[in-house]
Amino acid sequence: MAVLAASWAAGAYPSLSLASWLVVSGTLWRARRLGDPAAARLGAATHLTLLRGLLISLTVGFAPVAPTGVVRWIPALLYGTAAICDRFDGILARRLGQTTALGARLDEAMDALGLLAAPVVAVAWQRLPPWYLLLGAAYYVFRAGIWVRGCLGLPVHLDKMIRRPSTRIFAGLQMTLVSVALAPILPLEFTTVASTFLMMPPLVFFVRDWFIVIGRPVAPRPRPAAALR
Secondary structure, eight states: HHHHHHHHHHHHHHHHHHHHHHHHHHHHHHHHSSOOOGGOOOOHHHHHHHHHHHHHHHHHHHTTSSOOGGGGGGHHHHHHHHHHHHHHHHHHHTTTOOOOHHHHHHHEEEEHHHHHHHHHHHHTTTTSSSSGGGHHHHHHHHHHHHHHHHHHHHHOOGGGGOHHHHHHHHHHHHOOOOHHHSSTTHHHHHHHHHHHHHHHHHHHHHHHHHHHTTTTOOOOOOOGGGGGG
């Protein structure tokens, strides 16, 4: 029985990692196809972003692997390195003057992939609660909703969306949380409370952005009484 389990895990690892890398490759292909051809050349910053995708792909393959021995530390090391790279690819792009729409699109996609793939491992290893996967799925549900509205000919107001600093801050907090949760350090009770608390604001952001995308009018903020005189 143990031999069968080990054989299944050995076969599942490359399958999951390859599937994740195909998502990375497909994202890059679509971004280059839809972007400005003049900005489609891959600079150092974009290569660093792709390295993040590779590290994430190597991480997700550990989901069916038993967390024993040295193996239980590897996903934390891989995804933690990817999270660190996320901190520097944007800085590198600005320093080298390589900020492009392609790089921004790829960076966003790698953030989303990482926050779905790495938690899959953490949940499988009982390091995070199952409902935390809702946060990772929210991005893909959001993008799928935009695609469906486009296919139906419904308006999509992407131009009205504003990239707020708070969104980036909470994304960084999620990456830090997942990196720490993957390591066999903190008890599940602690990571459950922390992850549940930290996942709520980003989910609210997704709902808020969805209303913006579909053109739902936002009630104006009430002005102070002095301003109404």
